[in-house]
Amino acid sequence: MNSATFIQHMLNSLTLGSLYALVAIGYTMVYGILRLINFAHSEMFMLGAYFVFWGITLANLPWPVAMVIAIVVTATLGIVVDQVAYRPLRDAPRISALISSIGVSFFLQNVAIVFFQAIPREVYRPQWLEDPIIMGGVRVLPLTLFVPLLSLALMLGLIWIVYRTKAGLGMRAISKDIETSYLMGVPVNRIIALTFGIGSALAAASGIMWALRYPQLQPIMGTIPGFKAFIAAVFGGIGSIQGAVIGGLALGFIEIMTVAFFPDLAGYRDAFAFVLLIAVLMFKPTGLLGERLEDKV
């Protein structure tokens, strides 16, 4: 393997990794606050990509406008899902909300099959992302630079919200102790809704960029990336945003590099993440950066 191909593989893993990272952030934020694995999160990824598709095909919107609208719509949808399907279950056993989220996931997926049809659809790619540029002898698609850069911008925005705004302070307070946050006058339900909104927006952004990278839309397209992103969140330490980013990048790197160096293993590609998951859960359940969650007796 020469250095040019290696750099390409590096860029590819950076692209894939940042897409995983964006989705993983949503999982980790919701888990940090509600201790809920939000299965429906992967459908936000899928819906975001579809909304852009329909924005362009039906309304003739330019791509960037369609993207912004799709993100806003998906974020709203994320909030609606929380209010309808999870909020009534806040005091129920944790698994109830989890089952509800599995239900929502299947519901959204099949609604997509009903309305968008199961046939794969071709995705429109803006031309400026397609023309390769030559950088130091390496042929680079602008796309492979665009995705990590936009992801980085989104993550910086998120970190600003979480660490520099009052709402972010509320999020951190709730994830430490939800009961006390109520008592201290944190508008808990509003903050949780905001969390779902932000998480869904990031998932939508990831789905939209995923559709640029692998230009085919299918109602089930969110499932596997969703699982992998969740695994990335666990790997990085669930509840920690930095952990989710690191986990996502690591997973993208492992996946691309394993296939690059051991092409025979390409068929097992989808199993890597799960093997990684089981290994992490067994040896370091708190992940890289996670805090230890005590069992309350």
Add this chain to the structure above:
Amino acid sequence: MRRGQTVILNLVAVAALGGFLWLAEGNFDGYKIQILNLIAINIILALSLNLIYGFTGLFSLGHAGFMAIGAYICSILIMSPDQKDMLFLLEPAYDWVQNAHAPFLVAVLAGGLVAAAIGALVGFPLLRLGDDYLGIATLGFAEIIRVLANNFPRLTNGALGFKGIPDYANLWWNFGWCVVTLYVIVRLLKSNTGNVLKAIRDDEAAARAMGVNVFRYKLLSFTVGAFFAGVGGALLASLLTTIDPKMFLFTLTFNILMIVVAGGLGSLSGTVMAGIGITVLLEWLRVVENPVDLFGYELPGVPGMRMVVFSLALIMIILFRREGLMGMRELHWQSLFKVFSRGRA
């Protein structure tokens, strides 16, 4: 009510079931018989998941994986060597796969036993995890099984799967296994072991403090559950006569979870009732999806509609009736009699 009476009543119920099956076999058309078969298999699968989740509190989402193991093992054993010769197109089967042959009962048992063995094997590391982590890890296990099935063409014929599996799984086999499953799980739960399992479900820390070897009992419940999931998968393979890795997606586990939740976590009679209801509902909903043939012009059905209704139903149950049909109650002969005598008075 005395124990002897209950036994007699149970035997009468089994005999009644036998009579019903005999009538059904003679009079029902193939479609209805197929639904009855699916009911029996779904009940087996749901009972085994209820044992794991409803009675022991282990949130396992790996059922499809155990079913796949049972289905593949059983199919390999009941297909004749000649048939396998024709079937393995991608790559020839391993010799032992090629030559293995066994009668149906042995094949189903083998499917269940291998599933149980693998269940115990993965249970060892995984059962140390709590709640939702266990769920996601077992889900990962099921996915890994599926990927393996895709990538071992000499064992599983890869993505093509098996076709023309002998259809031995008739009403008698399926309901026979269903009754066996119910019997074994009821006996297990009525024994002291059952009390320990429920204690673990209700308060693991307390059970541990009382000196219970929590892990061993969890492993026991998980293994027994895996066994019957394997049996269910084996029967399903023979009933449908074709299997491939795509069949064992998460959707399959989801359907079974739905039955368990709808029937009531921790209620066997609830599971049986929900198993019947939901299997019928799922078949009935198929109508919405099928294309209608109109003068050679095909009006498309609405694919996906079935699962839309189905998942909506699950959300509704979780939101408005979390305990399901029966909660943790059971239907006993005694409670039945009470209902009737109340009616008379």
